[in-house]
Amino acid sequence: MAQMGRPRTFDRDAAITQAMHLFWEQGYDSTSLSQLKANIGSGISAPSFYAAFGSKEALFKEVMERYLNSHGKVTDSLYDPQLPAREAIETTLRRSANMQCETGHPRGCLVALGLMSACTPQTLAICAPLAEARARNRAGFIACVERGINTAELSEHTDPVALATVFESFLLGLTTLARDGVPHEVLDAAITQIMRVWDAARA
Template sequence: MSRYLATYAHVTESLRDTSLPPRQALEQALRRSARMQCERGHPKGCMVGLGVSSASNPDLATVAAPLTRLRAGTRAGIDACIARGIAAGQLRDDVDPNALGCVFDSFLIGLSTLARDGIGRGAMEAAISQAMAVWD
């Protein structure tokens, strides 16, 4: 798990990159995640997203804790992108940042299930384009 967190889990780092426009930072995180989850040789899905199912098992608490922290950090990054988007006038003032954050966070987590179920990268890329229309 430590190796995974030190490598593959970095696909969402763009969420914290304030040199990127907020929409671009979010879209880049989604696209990098989809690409990583569909790579040849990579187990389908994302350990960070799929590891949530072990979080309720007390015997796995020490294993699940870093995954839970990383998901919380990713949610915070999504929320920061949305806040920057509102402040920059890229999103309407009446956008509910918490609700929009849930939309994109649940979408990102859902990519893991799609990958596990054999949905290909092309379909995910098209879905990401559709999801980003919510931003627009």
């Protein structure tokens, strides 16, 4: 009778979190396979890594799914029609700033930091979940501004894409500031300031 394969000596669920933190800290390109193997559990062999995850690319896809279904949910308020449009945007920005400054994981946002180099034909599959997440947030900001116009909260002359881009740019900029160690209270105060752009466009 054939022998059963050797059981894994690591917690796969915990391993994905460990890999997520490594990709989050260093980005996809700078995270080597040897670093991943060394940082998963107490270290695993190459055969164990490939048996568990298939490849670095496949592991990164799982990492992004984990991130978007946990830390990445800070932007969910953009898609909540029960929230007033202004509140939806402000809530997203404040939740994101808080998450990006939390202890227990790297500072900043994995969606913004995950792949810093330009996408090439070879890395399109790796870029895809990051680009899709950013596009979804962009659409969420635009939808909030359009809702503000439709409810007469904003002037009918407001350019939805232009105003949404102000908030999206601010959201992406939080990542650099958080990574540089800017205190959360400074980022939170800056959110109060950026929301005045919305107030200036009121009907």
